[in-house]
Amino acid sequence: MEETTWAALTAALTVAGAIWTWIAFRRRGAANGLRALGFTLLPAAAWLTGTLRTVVEIGSAVTDWATGLVFDVRTWTGVGLAGLAVLLLIVSGFIRDRQLARGQAAGKERRGRTERRGGGELPTAPTPRKGEPVIDDDLADIEAMLRKRGIE
Known part of the structure; x- marks a missing residue:
């Protein structure tokens, strides 16, 4: 001009x-x-x-x-590929975080098992006799304390 x-x-x-x-x-x-x-x-x-x-x-x-x-179809194909790449990067980050969380949880569980085996086992509740109802560990401990004090 x-x-x-x-x-x-x-x-x-x-x-x-x-x-x-x-x-x-x-x-x-x-x-x-x-x-x-x-x-x-x-x-x-x-x-x-x-x-x-x-x-x-x-x-x-x-x-x-x-x-x-x-x-232009070629340009839109490029835009689609860029979007797919970003989506894959985001999804892979979520998957990686889940795997790391599972690995940490499994590591804590393994450590807990080896501590129980190696250094003396945790006390267990007495097994119920025939005809007695099944009691979970917490209730068995409470029941044992009550018996010890003479309360049944």
Whole structure:
């Protein structure tokens, strides 16, 4: 584009911004009006520094990429593969955490068994005689204490 085209684009953006600024000052107050004025001055600043062309080229490149993304099967296949990769990484993390938790639980169980075997066994409740109801270990201990004190 020629320089006059860039100047016309800048003028159009600045006029539109000036209208927006005036409306913001009237309806929403000074803070919003000053913010709108700041945005209004950006196109003129970009044109005067020569960056307006760069901004337009970047916008054009992003637009071309986005339209290619929408209609290109190859690109969507890549997006699908990227999504699958992320999903697999997340699932593998959950599986790894479960395996580590199982391993720690199994290690605690093994340690508990070896401590019971090696250093003297834990006392066991007397086995019930024929006709007596089956009592669990805690109740058997309590029953033994009551008998010892003469309470039955």
